[in-house]
Amino acid sequence: MRELILGGARSGKSRLAEQRASDCEQRGMQVIYIATAEALDGEMAERLMHHRANRPAHWLTVEEPVHLAQALKTYAAANRCLLVDCLTLWLSAVLFQGEGGAQLEAGLPLTCPKFWQERQALLDVLPQLPGDIIIVSNEIGSGVVPENRLARRFADEQGRLNQDVAALCERVTLSIAGLPLALRG
Amino acid sequence: MRELILGGARSGKSRLAEQRASDCEQRGMQVIYIATAEALDGEMAERLMHHRANRPAHWLTVEEPVHLAQALKTYAAANRCLLVDCLTLWLSAVLFQGEGGAQLEAGLPLTCPKFWQERQALLDVLPQLPGDIIIVSNEIGSGVVPENRLARRFADEQGRLNQDVAALCERVTLSIAGLPLALRG
Amino acid sequence: MRELILGGARSGKSRLAEQRASDCEQRGMQVIYIATAEALDGEMAERLMHHRANRPAHWLTVEEPVHLAQALKTYAAANRCLLVDCLTLWLSAVLFQGEGGAQLEAGLPLTCPKFWQERQALLDVLPQLPGDIIIVSNEIGSGVVPENRLARRFADEQGRLNQDVAALCERVTLSIAGLPLALRG
Incomplete structure (x- = not known):
């Protein structure tokens, strides 16, 4: 079973994902937490500590900021729940x-081959994984369109990926405010 | 039948609207696409090409960035589905x-008579139109209130219009992420 | 009965809250409007007038920008509906x-004791209040993460509070666009 958990900043999406993973654990599955975050500055380090x-x-934590498809393939198993937090940082x-x-x-058009x-690889591997996969991602497209071109294009790529x-x-x-709203399933 | 399809940037709202229009077509209606966009710069031209x-x-495409009420009145018919994409650019x-x-x-207060x-005219004509009308619009009010006064007031007008x-x-x-959430109907 | 009404800018959240309060009034309750807004500038004054x-x-209006818990305790009663608009300005x-x-x-970490x-005090008093309490708050976390650090951290605190x-x-x-979507209850 694959679940995508979307939400804005401080919407409770990580906590919701952790509750889902705890439910998996209570059904006898092993939880592996795949952290895509890197503590590049003090603010980020604080957010990571808060989450941890x-x-x-x-829970076993695997840090993998880039090679997410490979990490999913490596760790997925029938009796495991992988929690990926989050797609936005990845x-x-x-x-x-x-x-x-x-x-x-x-x-310019995005020609960078590593990104593509x-x-x-993520979209290819996702449907084939055994066990449960819970993926957290940010909803960032519902505010005013940013003046900053980079922010605008990042929001486009995030929206397409979601x-x-x-x-x-x-x-x-x-x-939303810690409450789950089912969009599918 | 009138439907408003709201969504953030890259939320899949245009694609959802096009699916609705395709459904109308399969029921024997003619689809007319009313494009409000103007390719004022390269980025915009790229977005338009991506959508097209x-x-x-x-599908017949009518380009009408400004006189939307008039275009709706002109093209609406019992056996037609008009797809307006999007209210935000209009x-x-x-x-x-x-x-x-x-x-x-x-x-300053908005005293510009052409806008009003x-x-x-749009709000007057909308309830009277025959056939099906599908209108796409952006949800832009759920981010941090912009520092830029123009952006803030545009978001106000967009919210009131929606x-x-x-x-x-x-x-x-x-x-949301390509999935429809029914707010009414 | 306590209700939190969330929404973006110009999402119709205040009007929805006022409809709820009118429903309470029709059931015989007295409505007291607790305004947290202060007219610090012309734009704000205009928004307040528009709402009023x-x-x-x-409806009796109580202006209380800061000591919200105290105001709630003072005015709550079994036959009253308190409408707080809004948590974001508070x-x-x-x-x-x-x-x-x-x-x-x-x-820096938020060490300001008055805020905490x-x-x-708000979270302590809320579950104990008699009568009906309707609280309006902004959803501001679903746009692109702001470049401005202050805005980013305000969004964090707003999200946690919500x-x-x-x-x-x-x-x-x-x-959303004036339409209510039930997240709970």
Whole structure:
């Protein structure tokens, strides 16, 4: 079973995903937490600590900011629940690696092959994985269109990715103020 | 039947609207696509091409950035489905014509008569149209309130317009990650 | 009965809250409107006038930008409906009083005791109040993450507050284009 959990900033999406994973654990599955975040600055480090403090300490954590498809393939198993938190940080890392960021900022087409390879690998592997997969992603397209071109194009890529991943998930849930709203399943 | 399809950037709202129009076509209706967009720059031209490539080539396209009420009145018919994509670009065009943009930016009341005439004409004509009308509009009010006064006031006008149009539609749908969420109907 | 009404800018959330309060009035309750807004500038004054013009003139209005828990305790009664509009302006006032704003802007932990006291007092008093309580708050976390650090951290605090208040309300409703979407109850 694949579930995409969407939500805005501080919408409770990570907590909701952790509850789902706890439910899996109570049904006898092993939870593996796949963290895509990197503590690049103090604010980010604080957010990571805040999230980590809310997770059961015995969950195995795998840090993988870029090669997400490979990590999913490696760890997925029939008796496991993989919790990926979150697609937005992964997208940011994989997009801004190499030429992506400069191309987005300059308004050029995204020709960076590493981004497209990683993105396609994720969409290819997702339907084939055994066990349960819970993926957290940000809803960032419902505000005023940003003046900043980079932000605008990042929002486009995030929106497209959310659509493509949602199309592959049996369950899609929007978290609002900590409450789940079923979009599918 | 009138339907308003709301959604953020890259939420799949245009694709959802096109699916609805295809459903109308399969019931024997003729689809007319009313494009409010103008390719004012390269980024916009690219977005337009991206959208056009996803539409059936045999749909008649009418380009009308400003006089939307008149276009609806002209083309609506019992056996037709008009697809308007999108209200946000129309609002932008009609609002920033003449004095509107300068008044918004200066924080002045909106006294520009052309904007109010076009807006009212749209709300007047909408309930009277025969056939099916599908209208796409952006949800832009759910982010942090913009520092830019113009953006803030545009978001206000977009929100008011969405409310007023929604009140006249039998069906209102929010698109999130390509999935429809029924708000009415 | 406690209800939290969430929504973006110009989503119709205040009007929805006023409809709920009118329903209470028709069941024989007295409506007291608790306004957290302060008319600090012309734009704000205009928004306040716009809201006030839509409310029944006989509703008692209490202005309380900061000491919200105390106001709720003072006015709540079995035969009363208190309408609080809105949590976002209250949060802004209570957060930026004293040291809060400077700490947020500097990226420091929020140590300002007045903010935490007022926030905790609100969460403590809310479950104990008699009568009906309707609380309006903004959804501001679904756009692109702001570049401005202060805006980013304000959005975090707003999101956390919405989650904590939602957890104490029997009913939580999202307003979109003037249409209510039940998240709970």
